[in-house]
Amino acid sequence: MKLEQIMALIKQRRSIRRFSKEKIERWQLELLVEAAIWAPSGSNAQAWQFVVVDDAATLQRLTAFLPGVLQAPPAMICLCVDYQRELAQAGKLGVKILGIMDISMAAQNIMLAAETLHLGSCAIRGFNEDVIKKALVLPEQVKPELLVIVGKPLQPAKAPTRRPLGEVLRWQTTSTRAKRTMDKKTQFYDLLAYIAAAAKEMHNDPQIYASLRLLSVMQRLLEMAADEEGLDQIFLQETQQMILEKRSLLLNDREQFGVFLDQLTRKIATKNFS
Numbered sequence: 001m002k003l004e005q006i007m008a009l010i011k012q013r014r015s016i017r018r019f020s021k022e023k024i025e026r027w028q029l030e031l032l033v034e035a036a037i038w039a040p041s042g043s044n045a046q047a048w049q050f051v052v053v054d055d056a057a058t059l060q061r062l063t064a065f066l067p068g069v070l071q072a073p074p075a076m077i078c079l080c081v082d083y084q085r086e087l088a089q090a091g092k093l094g095v096k097i098l099g100i101m102d103i104s105m106a107a108q109n110i111m112l113a114a115e116t117l118h119l120g121s122c123a124i125r126g127f128n129e130d131v132i133k134k135a136l137v138l139p140e141q142v143k144p145e146l147l148v149i150v151g152k153p154l155q156p157a158k159a160p161t162r163r164p165l166g167e168v169l170r171w172q173t174t175s176t177r178a179k180r181t182m183d184k185k186t187q188f189y190d191l192l193a194y195i196a197a198a199a200k201e202m203h204n205d206p207q208i209y210a211s212l213r214l215l216s217v218m219q220r221l222l223e224m225a226a227d228e229e230g231l232d233q234i235f236l237q238e239t240q241q242m243i244l245e246k247r248s249l250l251l252n253d254r255e256q257f258g259v260f261l262d263q264l265t266r267k268i269a270t271k272n273f274s
């Protein structure tokens with residue numbers, strides 16, 4: 001897709017609140033949810049659940065509890081966070097904020113995909129949570145966080161104004177720009193700062209993240225040691241490369257991540273005792 005096309009799509013999308021009575025095909029609604037699951041997700045937790053409602057009677061009754069929605073939409077997607085899963089996958093930070101962020105990004109994917117299908121949509125946060133939870137029979141740990149109503153627009157909507165770029169965009173100024181020279185002393189203090197910040201993060205992170213933080217410390221140490229006389233530079237580069245290639249296994253395949261940590265330890269031990 002070309003840049004102009006994606007910019008046009010982003011700018012064309014409008015919040016639509018009035019729809020024709022036409023039903024929305026299930027394949028279209030499924031496609032919207034498929035777009036949602038390809039949104040980024042903090043820690044790749046994907047603790048979301050999407051409940052699609054396309055039954056006219058239910059939508060009619062639910063609309064009574066959506067103060068801002070004047071007329072029942074032809075379809076609605078309820079974006080929920082499974083907080084039990086979120087806690088297990090992404091820790092306390094996940095529960096506090098990442099789940100909601102994931103849902104927001106998924107919602108934008110839904111609304112952009114809807115636009116390409118010539119469907120109108122609108123994010124709705126003004127709803128009674130208990131009623132939605134009850135009506136959609138959501139388990140205790142699953143909380144509805146946002147609704148997206150969908151349908152064929154009754155009429156084109158005018159774009160609400162945007163605050164101008166000049167008002168909201170701020171370029172980094174000279175005073176906030178980091179020192180350009182990365183000498184050993186700066187690298188050392190940055191590493192200290194990183195360890196302190198990582199220790200603070202570990203308070204909220206799931207335990208498994210501790211390995212990742214320690215690997216980051218190793219990577220920074222390896223960077224600092226580059227060009228250092230008396231050290232085996234090839235070994236350092238290989239180790240750096242190995243970490244770079246394998247660290248993402250933590251999110252994708254925890255068993256293989258463990259295997260990689262064993263390999264890494266063996267590699268370093270072999271060097272140590274050679």
Ligand SMILES: Cc1cc2nc3c(=O)[nH]c(=O)nc-3n(C[C@H](O)[C@H](O)[C@H](O)COP(=O)(O)O)c2cc1C
Binds near residue numbers: 015069122125
């Ligand atoms: C998180 C969020 C919650 C929203 N909740 C509501 C809502 O409860 N009712 C409503 O009519 N519109 C709601 N909207 C739609 C906004 O009013 C709309 O996006 C904004 O006016 C800009 O218009 P546009 O989407 O056409 O660009 C919500 C939008 C977002 C992002």
